Amino acid sequence: MKSRWNWACALSTVAMLAVTGSSQSSETRGATFTKAGELMLPKGYRKWMFIGASITPNGLNSGSAPFPEFHSVYVELDNFRSYQKNGKFPEGTVMVKELSLVQPGKHPDGSLDSASGRGYFPGSLNGLDVMVKDSARFSKTNNWGFFTFGHHAQPYNATAKESSTTECASCHIANVAKTDMVWVRYYPLLSVQID
Amino acid sequence: MGRARLRGKYVYPGIALAAIGLAAALVIGLPDRPALAQSQQSSAVFLPDGKLKLPTGFRNWVFVGGPLTPNGLNGGKANFPEFHNVYVEARNLDAYKKTGSFPEGTLIVKELTLVLKPTFPDGSRTEPSGRGFFNGAFNGIDATVKDTKRFAKTNGWGFVTFGHHALPYAASAAESSVSECAGCHMANVAKTDMTWVQFYPLLRDK
Secondary structure, three states: OHHHHHHHHHHHHHHHHHHHHHHHHOOOOOOOEOOOOOEEOOOOHHHOEEEEEEEOOHHHOOOOOOOOOEEEEEEOHHHHHHHHHHOOOOOOOEEEEEEEEEOOOOOOOOOEEEOOEEEEOEEEEEEEEEEEEOOOOOHHHOOEEEEEOOOOOOOOOOEEOEOOHHHHHHHHHHHHHHHOOOOHHHOHHHHOOOO | OHHHHHHHHHHHHHHHHHHHHHHHHHHHOOOOOHHHHHHOOOOOOEOOOOOEEOOOOHHHOEEEEOOEOOHHHOOOOOOOOOEEEEEEOHHHHHHHHHHOOOOOOOEEEEEEEEEOOOOOOOOOEEEOOEEEEOEEEEEEEEEEEEOOOOOHHHOOEEEEEOOOOOOOOOOEEOEOOHHHHHHHHHHHHHHHOOOOHHHOHHHHOO
């Protein structure tokens, strides 16, 4: 009986430790800023909700696309649900866009022939851009701050300072101010009411 | 009786405590414990007629990659038109990364979307971020399930399509023929558990 009690307690402890451990190591929620005001590189975002991926291949952009090349966009599930319901993102929302290059193909447009057809297939990861909704901190740019952790292979930069208005915010302000600064038209999940 | 009372006094609270711990662990999820993950129920639901039920909730699983085969680069009619967004559950992804094979019961979902309003012959258009391809309307679902008993003839995986067309998709679907799906997977990716890991950074990259 004593051994069963011990076994039960040990099992319980292991289970609780596993829960604590996994929640600490795998994910951060929301935005974390350093004392200097720089944004820390988000973690765990690849397990957030994926809402869509555009692709602007270098081969169709004179060899050097502004965002090379796939843009995979992630948002936390509760913030996504809130947008579906209210048409705007809650304060504190973080959106992450991870870039990946295409696998090199023989065609001049950069496309590749594969078993499933001619097209573009994700190659190596190539950078991370982030936007954060914080109406106090980023009131000058429609409540969102824009950051880049580099357009290059991993590792990405550990922190990033806010990008200048001309680099990011101005284009969002000019084109998508009415949809909470997000290019909703490229992300069908944001406009179709499905699970 | 005396023994039963003792059991009630000492053993049951212990088991109850363990149960609470385990329940908490299962509710929150244990991505780093594949042995437990494997014992969890599969998200694949087969109906009495053997058809696979249309998966739900997969859009908030882990996205592992999205190749693009535009109609405009495939004689106007790609086999999989056009973006292929692939989703797998976190516990199965974690197990694959550790062991190189997916747990029994793994369900992988590929959702297709058309490209947004093409203006060039290849299907691309120009947007402020450059010339390229952007997700348009949803256009179909394919799914594959690892069930080594049910699909022993096709390397342990069954392949099912719920239609390549706009929403709504078919509510359930029968296994596709070997020549439609499994044949190509067996010929090309049998060594990577029937999955095109080379096209999905999260499966491919360590």
